[in-house]
Amino acid sequence: MNSKSAILSALAAASVFYVAVWFADLRKKFPRPSAESLLTGFVTNFFDTLGIGSFAPSTAIFQFRRMVPDELIPGTLNVGHTLPVMLQAFIYIAAIQVDPITLALLIASATAGGWFGAGLVAGLPRKHVQYGVGGALLVAVIAMLMRQLDLFPQGGSGVELQGWRLAAGVAGNFLFGAISTLGIGFYAPCMTMVSLLGMNPAAAFPIMMGSGAFLMPAASGRFVRSGAYFASVALGLTLGGLAGVPLAAFVVKELPLRGLRWLVIIVVLYAALLMLRTAGVMPRSADRDKAGEEGA
Numbered sequence: 001m002n003s004k005s006a007i008l009s010a011l012a013a014a015s016v017f018y019v020a021v022w023f024a025d026l027r028k029k030f031p032r033p034s035a036e037s038l039l040t041g042f043v044t045n046f047f048d049t050l051g052i053g054s055f056a057p058s059t060a061i062f063q064f065r066r067m068v069p070d071e072l073i074p075g076t077l078n079v080g081h082t083l084p085v086m087l088q089a090f091i092y093i094a095a096i097q098v099d100p101i102t103l104a105l106l107i108a109s110a111t112a113g114g115w116f117g118a119g120l121v122a123g124l125p126r127k128h129v130q131y132g133v134g135g136a137l138l139v140a141v142i143a144m145l146m147r148q149l150d151l152f153p154q155g156g157s158g159v160e161l162q163g164w165r166l167a168a169g170v171a172g173n174f175l176f177g178a179i180s181t182l183g184i185g186f187y188a189p190c191m192t193m194v195s196l197l198g199m200n201p202a203a204a205f206p207i208m209m210g211s212g213a214f215l216m217p218a219a220s221g222r223f224v225r226s227g228a229y230f231a232s233v234a235l236g237l238t239l240g241g242l243a244g245v246p247l248a249a250f251v252v253k254e255l256p257l258r259g260l261r262w263l264v265i266i267v268v269l270y271a272a273l274l275m276l277r278t279a280g281v282m283p284r285s286a287d288r289d290k291a292g293e294e295g296a
Helices: 003-029 035-049 055-065 070-095 100-121 126-148 163-184 187-196 201-226 231-252 258-281
Strands: none
Touching (some): 003 070, 003 201, 035 070, 055 070, 100 163, 126 163, 163 201
């Protein structure tokens, strides 16, 4: 078995383990995903496969439609998008060449960061989560603007990291894995890092998807065990996403997305400001909104 096959085999094993852990929790809750959550999962993961991202648009939709209590947004994002991201990882790791040692080390560091970050986020008070998610959305807006304005570093042609560059990549992926549990997303910072380190930016796809595919089950398992997620919406994201990913990857493959990205930037910026405003004016004793009554 070669290194890439070993990574894919480990990914398959992680998928089975995650499904077993989550299914055990879902059996206790009997969640019924709404058509709205299914559509959200389909659309956000469809465009995530094409490079737009899923966490920031999902968070914006949650805000506008009041689908998820604010303190449950990080857990719902991670739990709901885990299996679609794992499917993307299978596709990109198999299709795009990257040094397997570099890939394995960066995936391992991101996974450790995600496990660490989820443990912190799952126990945060509502207001702290609101500030964290609002800040994460602002960072996502900056990253999307940089991409629209072609400000990302061009990168090189390498498909591996060595020496201090490898050490920097491992440290960076640990940090990105930890903060991704707040909903900041992984693609933009990962692509920027590998480009700055001289790699081909296309190598960001298997690194980012592979990292997400291993860190998200580790993070999501902690959210599931602590009950810090909205089960019905997370299930809708998953089922819709598993339909959207293969459609984007194998049927559509490419779309003119520049205009859509501008719309996403505007919507996510508004959602970020709304979240931060809510965090600033909400009294500490505020009750959960009505969505929280049915689903954690």
